Amino acid sequence: MLDALTTADCLTLADMREAHDRIRPHINRTPLLRSDYLDDLTGARLFFKCENFQEAGAFKVRGACNAVFGLNEAAAKRGVATHSSGNHALSLSYAASRRGIPCNVVMPRTAPQAKKDAVRRYGGIITECEPSTTSREAVFAEVQARTGGEFVHPYNDPRVIAGQATCSAELLEQTDGLDAVVAPIGGGGMISGTCLTLSNLAPEVQVYAAEPEQADDAYRSFKAGHIIADDAPNTIADGLKVPLKENTWHFVSNFVSDIHTASEDEIVAAMKTAWKHLRIVMEPSSAVPLATILKHPEVFKGKRVGVIITGGNVDLDKLPWTRG
Amino acid sequence: MLDALTTADCLTLADMREAHDRIRPHINRTPLLRSDYLDDLTGARLFFKCENFQEAGAFKVRGACNAVFGLNEAAAKRGVATHSSGNHALSLSYAASRRGIPCNVVMPRTAPQAKKDAVRRYGGIITECEPSTTSREAVFAEVQARTGGEFVHPYNDPRVIAGQATCSAELLEQTDGLDAVVAPIGGGGMISGTCLTLSNLAPEVQVYAAEPEQADDAYRSFKAGHIIADDAPNTIADGLKVPLKENTWHFVSNFVSDIHTASEDEIVAAMKTAWKHLRIVMEPSSAVPLATILKHPEVFKGKRVGVIITGGNVDLDKLPWTRG
Numbered sequence: 140m141l142d143a144l145t146t147a148d149c150l151t152l153a154d155m156r157e158a159h160d161r162i163r164p165h166i167n168r169t170p171l172l173r174s175d176y177l178d179d180l181t182g183a184r185l186f187f188k189c190e191n192f193q194e195a196g197a198f199k200v201r202g203a204c205n206a207v208f209g210l211n212e213a214a215a216k217r218g219v220a221t222h223s224s225g226n227h228a229l230s231l232s233y234a235a236s237r238r239g240i241p242c243n244v245v246m247p248r249t250a251p252q253a254k255k256d257a258v259r260r261y262g263g264i265i266t267e268c269e270p271s272t273t274s275r276e277a278v279f280a281e282v283q284a285r286t287g288g289e290f291v292h293p294y295n296d297p298r299v300i301a302g303q304a305t306c307s308a309e310l311l312e313q314t315d316g317l318d319a320v321v322a323p324i325g326g327g328g329m330i331s332g333t334c335l336t337l338s339n340l341a342p343e344v345q346v347y348a349a350e351p352e353q354a355d356d357a358y359r360s361f362k363a364g365h366i367i368a369d370d371a372p373n374t375i376a377d378g379l380k381v382p383l384k385e386n387t388w389h390f391v392s393n394f395v396s397d398i399h400t401a402s403e404d405e406i407v408a409a410m411k412t413a414w415k416h417l418r419i420v421m422e423p424s425s426a427v428p429l430a431t432i433l434k435h436p437e438v439f440k441g442k443r444v445g446v447i448i449t450g451g452n453v454d455l456d457k458l459p460w461t462r463g
Numbered sequence: 464m465l466d467a468l469t470t471a472d473c474l475t476l477a478d479m480r481e482a483h484d485r486i487r488p489h490i491n492r493t494p495l496l497r498s499d500y501l502d503d504l505t506g507a508r509l510f511f512k513c514e515n516f517q518e519a520g521a522f523k524v525r526g527a528c529n530a531v532f533g534l535n536e537a538a539a540k541r542g543v544a545t546h547s548s549g550n551h552a553l554s555l556s557y558a559a560s561r562r563g564i565p566c567n568v569v570m571p572r573t574a575p576q577a578k579k580d581a582v583r584r585y586g587g588i589i590t591e592c593e594p595s596t597t598s599r600e601a602v603f604a605e606v607q608a609r610t611g612g613e614f615v616h617p618y619n620d621p622r623v624i625a626g627q628a629t630c631s632a633e634l635l636e637q638t639d640g641l642d643a644v645v646a647p648i649g650g651g652g653m654i655s656g657t658c659l660t661l662s663n664l665a666p667e668v669q670v671y672a673a674e675p676e677q678a679d680d681a682y683r684s685f686k687a688g689h690i691i692a693d694d695a696p697n698t699i700a701d702g703l704k705v706p707l708k709e710n711t712w713h714f715v716s717n718f719v720s721d722i723h724t725a726s727e728d729e730i731v732a733a734m735k736t737a738w739k740h741l742r743i744v745m746e747p748s749s750a751v752p753l754a755t756i757l758k759h760p761e762v763f764k765g766k767r768v769g770v771i772i773t774g775g776n777v778d779l780d781k782l783p784w785t786r787g
Contacts, residue, residue: 170494175518176584191742194499253739260500411779415577418515418744418775451742455735461785 141209143290145297147331147386152339154297155304155332162204162302165237167193171313176416181432182440186317187413188310191421191451195257197378198306198329198449199230199293205302206291207234215240220288222246222268222279224325224377225254226450227293232263243286245279247271251377253454271371272382294328295384303332308340310445317344318442321428323449324348324357324398325379327387333447334394344445345396347438349431351376352400357383361391361398375403375459378424378450397438401430407459409433413448420451423459465533467614469621471655471713476663478621479628479656486528486626489561491517495637500740505756507763510641511737512634515745515775519581521702522630522653522773523554523617529626530615531558539564544612546570546592546603548649548701549578550774551617556587567610569603571595575701577778595695596706618652619708627656632664634769641668642766645752647773648672648681648722649703651711657771658718668769669720671762673755675700676724681707685715685722699727699783702748702774721762725754731783733757737772744775747783 141154169192177185190198207219218241221231228244235242242263246255247270258265268278283290291299306329307320320337322329330348337344350357354372360383368382383391391398401409410426413419425448432439432446465478493516501509514522531543542565545555552568559566566587570579571594582589592602607614615623630653631644644661646653654672661668674681678696684707692706707715715722725733734750737743749772756763756770 170496172494172516192496196742414744414779418520420738420742420744455738455782456785458779458782458785461780461782 141298141301143296143298147297147300147389150297150301150335154301155308155336158205158301159305159308161208162201162305165204165208165234166200168309169193172417172419174416182436183432184443185446186314186444187417187446187448188306189419189448190306191419191425191448195230195233196450196452197226197230198303198447199226200233201305202299202302202328203227203230203234203291206296206298207231207238209298210289214289218242218286218288219291220283220286221291221293222275223293224380225250226378226452228263229254229257229261229452231291232258232261236261241288243282243288245275245282247275251452251454253452257452272368273370293381294326295386297386299328300331300335300386303329304335306447307333307336311341314443314445316443317341317445319345319347319439320445320447321347321349321432322447323376323379323424323427324350325424326381327357327383327391329447329449330395331387331390334390338394346394348391348395348398349428350398350400351379351406351427352402354380355400357391358398358400360388361395376406376424376427378422379427399431399435401427401434405430405434411460419448420453421448422450422453425449465622465625467620467622471621471624471710474621474625474659478625479632479660482529482625483629483632485532486525486629489528489532489558490524492633493517496741496743498740505763506760506765507756508767509770510638510768511741511770511772512630513743513772514630515743515749515772519554519557520774520776521550521554522627522771523550524557525629526623526626526652527551527554527558527615530620530622531555531562533622534613538613542566542610542612543615544607544610545615545617546599547617548704549574550702550776552587553578553581553585553776555615556582556585560585565612567606567612569599569606571599575776575778577776581776596692597694617705618650619710621710623652624655624659624710627653628659630771631657631660635665638767638769640767641665641769643669643671643763644769644771645671645673645756646771647700647703647748647751648674649748650705651681651707651715653771653773654719655711655714658714662718670718672715672719672722673751674722674724675703675730675751676726678704679724681715682722682724684712685719700730700748700751702746703751723755723759725751725758729754729758735784743772744777745772746774746777749773
């Protein structure tokens with residue numbers, strides 16, 4: 140049984156499979172979408188795995204449900220607690236509400252209103268912090284000391300990584316072979332889960348990470364060979380501001396083929412293109428993979444590429460292309 | 464073999480099945496989505512059939528592909544022609560481009576820019592008319608006389624109805640039984656196809672049509688027992704402005720359980736709710752069913768309800784809740 144102290148290099152395919160069995164009643168097996176238009180535009184064959192169609196609107200329900208439903212009764216009674224820019228907060232709240240246990244979350248006061256609303260809808264209790272890693276960790280320490288809930292880190296937790304890994308297992312089942320998978324990278328939870336599954340089940344598939352230029356700490360870490368963390372990066376891709384940690388660095392440094400970055404304008408343009416041609420509501424973070432594919436067509440041309448659409452929790456009143 | 468002169472009462476399940484085999488290489492088997500949130504909100508169990516995920520963004524590719532790929536070689540060479548508020552125009556252009564034949568379309572000058580752009584992207588040739596039935600029919604007569612293309616009416620054509628009927632066949636396969644299906648009604652093509660399939664395969668399923676209050680000619684026709692046509696109704700649900708014709712009236716008058724209407728505000732509110740909780744891009748016409756379900760909860764409470772999301776071609780720069 141995994142606990143928060145398991146290290147990433149001990150994670151196995153069996154952990155992913157156990158996670159999948161545990162969370163299946165609580166998640167959607169999300170569909171793949173594709174578009175002739177986007178294939179023509181990129182020269183690749185793209186398969187979009189729509190995790191925005193999870194009930195809570197993000198892939199993070201996978202890791203959150205694995206952590207929450209893996210707790211023993213005594214630990215569950217004390218509830219769970221976390222800090223998150225949004226989707227992990229609302230996913231953990233969703234998971235906790237399904238198990239009927241309390242959930243405390245620390246969120247930056249600048250987090251999208253849609254995400255705060257969703258946390259509260261699932262019964263999560265929000266404490267706000269400033270939008271920096273330093274503030275988030277300080278406020279969280281106080282909240283956890285007060286509530287005693289089990290800390291479920293948004294990504295640097297093997298239970299969470301094993302949960303996120305189930306996404307690529309479905310992606311493999313839903314396609315007839317892939318050459319590459321592209322996913323956004325913030326703290327690296329989705330990328331780590333993707334690497335865990337693919338390195339075991341389909342090691343021929345290249346894993347590419349996609350990151351905003353304005354929060355390119357994972358890119359710089361990857362090139363430098365050690366973790367570089369920025370305290371308070373600023374990007375419209377609000378889910379991707381957090382730094383790598385040791386468990387996700389393990390997967391990024393050992394299994395990722397490359398990391399590509401995209402500018403804010405490129406992210407917004409890719410987001411609008413996806414809304415228009417896939418006809419899905421996705422958040423800016425989810426558009427970073429398509430932005431990097433459009434920017435580096437030579438890497439993906441002629442290939443069968445899985446693209447993880449990580450979430451769809453957007454303030455519909457504040458779309459980036461209609462903002463004044 | 465169906466031609467444009469077959470009458471609706473001669474359509475059989477075999478025509479639907481033949482259509483399905485013919486169009487399968489050219490359409491997507493679109494997924495069903497659901498949402499705990501929307502189920503809680505309505506008290507029903509809703510299954511949304513996402514025809515907005517067709518390549519051309521609307522269910523109308525089903526009927527258009529059935530008509531285009533059913534033409535013999537001699538007729539196909541002369542191409543096809545139609546008038547349409549948008550989705551049939553671009554779907555027929557899409558179908559014609561896949562067969563490599565010309566397509567002429569008459570569209571109201573007020574049709575959404577996104578729909579005009581898509582027609583041109585598929586090689587369709589647009590002639591604009593005024594936004595009234597009278598103008599549309601007059602301009603079309605001129606265009607057809609000039610081009611000689613086979614007229615594929617947007618809905619009053621048995622080939623088109625048989626094509627639209629394939630949508631409900633998939634919906635039945637994708638669910639374990641339904642109590643009701645709700646679809647928008649404009650000219651009645653989707654509703655007629657739905658009735659054709661369900662009256663044969665699952666006659667216990669009630670068919671409800673959903674219509675804008677400001678274009679409620681089908682509602683008034685249904686209550687009066689004969690077709691009532693408005694010349695130029697005005698509603699944000701731009702796909703639903705056209706009147707019933709004899710072939711669709713056959714299905715509406717014989718098989719529809721009831722028609723419900725919704726106001727413009729109710730349509731926009733339902734649209735935004737669906738974008739937020741299903742995380743899909745759907746056009747205003749597609750939100751009318753959800754608007755009527757929210758307005759008449761007593762009809763749907765406790766029932767398993769299929770809801771047809773008919774299309775997703777929207778001007779993303781002009782969303783109804785952000786308009787100044």
